[in-house]
Amino acid sequence: MSYASAFAFLREHNLLHGVPEHELSDTASAIETVMFADGQPLVVEGEASNDCFFVSDGKVQVTSRNLIGNTVLLAELGPGSLVGEIGLLRNERRSARVTAIGDVTALRLDRPTFDRLAVSSPLFHESLLLTVRIRMIHRLLRNASIWSAIPDAELRGLAEITKIKKVSKGETIVKAGELVEQFYMISEGRLEARDAKKRRTTLLNGDFFGETGVLTDTSSELEIVAAEDSELLVMGKSEFHYILSYYAPVRAQFMEILRIRSPHLLSKVTPDIGEAPKADETKSVLPKAKERWVELLLWLGGAFVALSLTAMFLKNDWLNYAALVIGGIVGPVTFVSYIRSHQLLGFGQARLGMIFAISAIVAVPLAWYVEREWLFGEGAAPFHFGPITLPLSISVIEESAKLIVCIALVRSRQMHFLMDAVVFGAAAGMGFAAIESVIYGWAHIGDASSVGMLSVLWMRALLSPFGHGTWTAIATAGIWVGFAALKSKSRLWSKVSGAIVLLAIVIALHAMWDYHLATGLAKMGMMVAVGCVGLTLLYALIRAGKREEFHAFATLNPYVQEALSHVDPSDYNASELHCEGCGTVSPRETRYCARCGRALRIK
Numbered sequence: 396m397s398y399a400s401a402f403a404f405l406r407e408h409n410l411l412h413g414v415p416e417h418e419l420s421d422t423a424s425a426i427e428t429v430m431f432a433d434g435q436p437l438v439v440e441g442e443a444s445n446d447c448f449f450v451s452d453g454k455v456q457v458t459s460r461n462l463i464g465n466t467v468l469l470a471e472l473g474p475g476s477l478v479g480e481i482g483l484l485r486n487e488r489r490s491a492r493v494t495a496i497g498d499v500t501a502l503r504l505d506r507p508t509f510d511r512l513a514v515s516s517p518l519f520h521e522s523l524l525l526t527v528r529i530r531m532i533h534r535l536l537r538n539a540s541i542w543s544a545i546p547d548a549e550l551r552g553l554a555e556i557t558k559i560k561k562v563s564k565g566e567t568i569v570k571a572g573e574l575v576e577q578f579y580m581i582s583e584g585r586l587e588a589r590d591a592k593k594r595r596t597t598l599l600n601g602d603f604f605g606e607t608g609v610l611t612d613t614s615s616e617l618e619i620v621a622a623e624d625s626e627l628l629v630m631g632k633s634e635f636h637y638i639l640s641y642y643a644p645v646r647a648q649f650m651e652i653l654r655i656r657s658p659h660l661l662s663k664v665t666p667d668i669g670e671a672p673k674a675d676e677t678k679s680v681l682p683k684a685k686e687r688w689v690e691l692l693l694w695l696g697g698a699f700v701a702l703s704l705t706a707m708f709l710k711n712d713w714l715n716y717a718a719l720v721i722g723g724i725v726g727p728v729t730f731v732s733y734i735r736s737h738q739l740l741g742f743g744q745a746r747l748g749m750i751f752a753i754s755a756i757v758a759v760p761l762a763w764y765v766e767r768e769w770l771f772g773e774g775a776a777p778f779h780f781g782p783i784t785l786p787l788s789i790s791v792i793e794e795s796a797k798l799i800v801c802i803a804l805v806r807s808r809q810m811h812f813l814m815d816a817v818v819f820g821a822a823a824g825m826g827f828a829a830i831e832s833v834i835y836g837w838a839h840i841g842d843a844s845s846v847g848m849l850s851v852l853w854m855r856a857l858l859s860p861f862g863h864g865t866w867t868a869i870a871t872a873g874i875w876v877g878f879a880a881l882k883s884k885s886r887l888w889s890k891v892s893g894a895i896v897l898l899a900i901v902i903a904l905h906a907m908w909d910y911h912l913a914t915g916l917a918k919m920g921m922m923v924a925v926g927c928v929g930l931t932l933l934y935a936l937i938r939a940g941k942r943e944e945f946h947a948f949a950t951l952n953p954y955v956q957e958a959l960s961h962v963d964p965s966d967y968n969a970s971e972l973h974c975e976g977c978g979t980v981s982p983r984e985t986r987y988c989a990r991c992g993r994a995l996r997i998k
């Protein structure tokens with residue numbers, strides 16, 4: 396672009412009205428015309444800021460990365476727009492990526508030219524400060540997907556009335572017992588929330604607080620203190636109520652947050668924000684869970700076959716022991732992994748492994764001890780256990796031993812969903828089954844060819860889905876339903892009786908499995924029937940559990956479709972996200988943890 400056209404462009408620009416002619420002339424002669432092809436970046440997020448651009452011809456797309464690494468569209472800007480000014484004015488790295496849509500001609504101003512212009516025109520400087528502030532807040536709000544349902548023009552309006560508050564380390568933002576009149580979102584820094592029991596939670600950028608007080612007019616149960624110098628976005632109570640009454644998906648999100656964080660206050664919502672609508676689950680797309688169980692089955696099964704064949708060939712005791720252990724866990728571990736692959740919002744594998752191990756270490760010796768004392772030892776003398784009462788007693792003892800491990804878990808605050816109970820129950824049951832298999836296999840380890848041990852292990856591995864894992868998953872689900880009913884008090888009796896029925900079914904199934912009178916075909920028929928009933932019930936529970944998880948997920952993470960022209964090529968790509976708040980795992984697209992409401996982020 397020639398000097399004359401650059402000068403004319405600057406003189407016509409509404410940001411530069413009132414700038415003296417000689418300044419415009421100096422700027423025009425320092426300007427460099429740059430052409431960008433479709434998809435080429437003018438500015439790259441996170442890079443150092445050395446220049447800014449006036450778009451003179453064509454259109455650009457402004458995008459930024461949100462906390463989970465997805466590209467979010469901030470704006471599409473046409474001729475006359477200024478981009479790259481935030482980095483220069485605030486002396487910071489680029490806050491966003493600016494990409495050409497089609498061919499673009501831009502006028503590049505280097506830092507000294509920009510600084511001279513800003514100093515020479517207070518008007519230019521003032522209006523820049525204003526747009527920079529709004530653009531920055533708008534970017535933070537757009538990236539925080541709790542506002543994703545709000546159309547862009549309104550979100551810019553919201554950015555205008557949102558205040559930025561700087562807080563210093565140690566400053567108390569909310570006192571416990573105080574009424575909260577504002578809604579806060581952390582844009583930078585780290586805060587700490589402390590509850591009455593002095594439990595601490597760290598809050599980071601993207602996390603918010605104050606919504607409970609603003610929605611229910613109750614005093615804060617938490618104290619919020621800045622753990623380091625931080626920056627907050629603050630929204631007044633009436634603006635917050637207005638947004639919720641106007642945007643149904645945002646209302647549904649905050650009601651879900653209230654249900655997660657303070658369910659006892661749900662009935663106290665004071666403003667008339669209308670009913671929380673049902674989330675549009677049809678639009679939510681779920682990333683498919685990784686089916687790790689197939690890999691596990693192949694690896695463990697393969698290792699078992701290889702070890703047992705080598706052990707038989709070399710007649711080596713240690714290899715035999717290794718085959719025994721692997722053979723004992725192959726069925727149980729695969730089964731737990733299969734059930735876990737149906738869970739949307741689960742816990743990490745370490746936690747499952749721990750439950751598996753605890754059940755093996757605690758429940759098996761406990762059941763064995765009680766059975767020996769009460770059924771087969773001296774204590775059993777006054778009773779005569781018949782063919783029905785014996786398996787029934789074994790069933791009650793073994794199920795209770797496994798449930799002892801699960802009950803503590805079911806009662807924990809983090810156990811939010813029915814699927815948690817199903818998965819933890821399956822892990823506890825299968826920990827028990829694995830040790831049992833190893834013990835049965837051990838009894839045959841001395842057999843000349845080890846064939847006895849191998850056939851016991853293979854048989855038990857094949858039968859494992861029908862047994863302990865399924866029963867304990869159902870029983871733990873029953874306990875979970877019972878506790879949930881006691882907590883919520885809604886439809887108390889129907890739920891408690893549902894829980895009792897589930898437990899009774901499990902005890903009956905286990906007893907029938909161990910029933911000894913039936914022989915041959917009858918025994919097999921009985922086992923098939925027990926297996927089918929157990930698996931059908933488990934399948935029904937998994938379906939209900941998945942629906943429940945999906946509803947919570949979709950309400951808190953409504954579907955967002957970005958009309959992007961170009962996606963940032965360095966988009967983050969992982970299969971799962973870990974919540975720093977509660978340590979659980981959510982699918983890749985989750986923006987807020989459906990268990991604790993905290994913002995998820997890539998590391």
Ligand SMILES: Nc1ncnc2c1ncn2[C@@H]1O[C@@H]2COP(=O)(O)O[C@H]2[C@H]1O
Nearest residue numbers: 470478479480481482489490491530534
């Ligand atoms: N919310 C927004 N709306 C429009 N443009 C923006 C927004 N946020 C950032 N930008 C522009 O994107 C540019 C990225 O680099 P800078 O941070 O230097 O300056 C930024 C602004 O010019």
